[in-house]
Amino acid sequence: MAPGGLVVRPHPQVSLVLHRRSVIVGVGLLGVLVGVMVAAACLGQTFVSPLQVWRTLRGEDTPYALVVGELRVPRIVVGALVGGALGVSGALVQTVTRNPLASPDVIGVGHGAAAATVLALSTGAVASPGALPAVSVAGGLAAAALVYVLAWRHGMQPSRFVLTGVGIGVALSAVVQLYLTDSELEAAEQVKLWLTGSLNGRGWEQARPLALVLLLALPALVWASRAVRPLGLDPETAAAIGVRVNRTRLGLTVLGVVLAAVATGAAGPIGFVALTAPQLARRLTRTPQLPLLSSALTGAVILVAADLAARTLLPPLEIPVGALTSLVGGPYLLWLLGRRTTR
Template identity: 40%
Template sequence: MTGADISLLTTSVARRRSARRLARRKKTVVLAALIALIVIFAFLSLTLGKASVSVSEVFATMIGQGTAMTELVVLELRLPRILTAIVVGACLGMSGSVFQSTLRNPLASPDIIGITASASVVGVVCIVSFGMSGYVLTLTVIVGTLLAAVLMYVLAWREGLNAFRLVLVGIGVGAFCAGFVSFILSRSDIRDAQTALVWVTGSLSGSSWQALWPMTACAVIIVGLVAMLSRPARILALGDDTAAGLGIPVEKIRLATLGCAVALAAIAVSTVGPLAFVALAAGQISRRLLRSGSSSVATAACVGGALLLGADIIAQHALPSTPLPTGVVTGLVGAPFLIWLLVRASRTGNESGQ
């Protein structure tokens, strides 16, 4: 190797290291900005409402010097709802990011491919037919959703997992589940149907400390598994042939990562019901904030938490008399976002075809 070759190789390595440092710095800045946005939204949610609480009263309550009224409003009513929104949004954001990177499809998310719809069926059946609630409902929805995901995985299998086929199977399953939920609600007792309908719409109104802790514990376990799978998952995102050439067991890693994504979505849905488009939007927004071809799971988690917390603030205060279910706001905002993504993808495809 000549001196010129060594110099060229050294320059190339230096450029790659510089690019990595720049990417890490950008990711750190984006994460810091998103965390700051979540904190701002949290304080807005703590202070706004019929029982107005000032920022100073919030701080006094946090350190145990608040009045009985502020302790009730801040610690028992608003804070559990805020933390639930952050954790649920983070779970959905991570789930969407993992789906999109593993399937290499920017439109893949648990609500698009039928995961949340499957969870809705399990939840409605449990509420209407068995009167389940609390921990039992949460665990049953998680297990039922995982079983539905396994069924979709089997249906999409053809000499390996076909990502496009999985999306089509998921869309079909989602349509079937939507019709099945409507059928169950139409045939059930009016009071049970009303309870189930609030859950199906997606609402944070039932948030409590009792529901928050087990959900957070389950989420932490799954996030740990996602972190363990992060390195082989990044290699898998380069393509099946490349990953196999580097010694990665492609189907096992894909199944494990998709299982984690399904579990995260199931944890979120079992707690507050299906919330449309949060998972889809979080991965897309994360990718655009980082200006890279892939989304960071941590960034997507922060985006999801900020999105859901912001949507909940709008849902509570958009109408002066009656608060809206949070799922209504995410659906109204998310549907145009999906249409924009489809139009953008179509234009990009046409331009590349030309």
């Protein structure tokens, strides 16, 4: 029996260590997520009772088929998937950089996605809005790859990686701002709306590919849940016990970038979820490493709850969920900075 944990052996040659508190927290977060999703399906300009929501989801003929089945439920599913992907991505990036203030935006994913979207809109390379998610994913991956190449010097130092990402992000932000000041009003408004990050109008066409990517990433996530443990040690100690530090960091970085890129492609750049979810999950579970599953559930809860608030705070107006998460996440970032300064 591991201290504070339970050893599970699904196979004679395979053993897993389950942290008791992590299991309890995970079950609790799952219950909270279900509750928030039910509330999001019920609340809005039109209130729908939980019974009517259930009947609609079962396919029965109800007057709420459009509101619940076509508008709210797909949006809730996209929010949960995007929040989960951002939570895991933030945990992986913070593990690699060993910095609780790091997030996928720091390594240029969001800025790359924004720049690629702007370029596609300005040149007319995108024939339909449905192709924009693929463009933003490609831009996010390309930006992160550029950061990695420029930061590599006989290995990847986390501090150099973060600083390079900040520099690339500033340059790409300048490209976006330059476009916004010298473009047609309609195109500029479209870009501004995308840059705020929103779940408005999101449906099954965004949920299906995102769910498919997360399903395909499950084996990599299982590997990552074990790979993050030795990275909590200093690089010399990790290397001494047989860990290939640079390869492990590269693998975790690629996985985190892919998750952040597909999330950004589905909903636009939504700030601070990837930053806050892993730290909140760690405080709840009290584990030495950032817990991936709890980070995913925390991110999903944060984003679904934030989108519910964005829809209902100022009816009939709707606040972009990215603006709301930034409004809440800004003070949290300042609090984290204050904690690090006082240590």
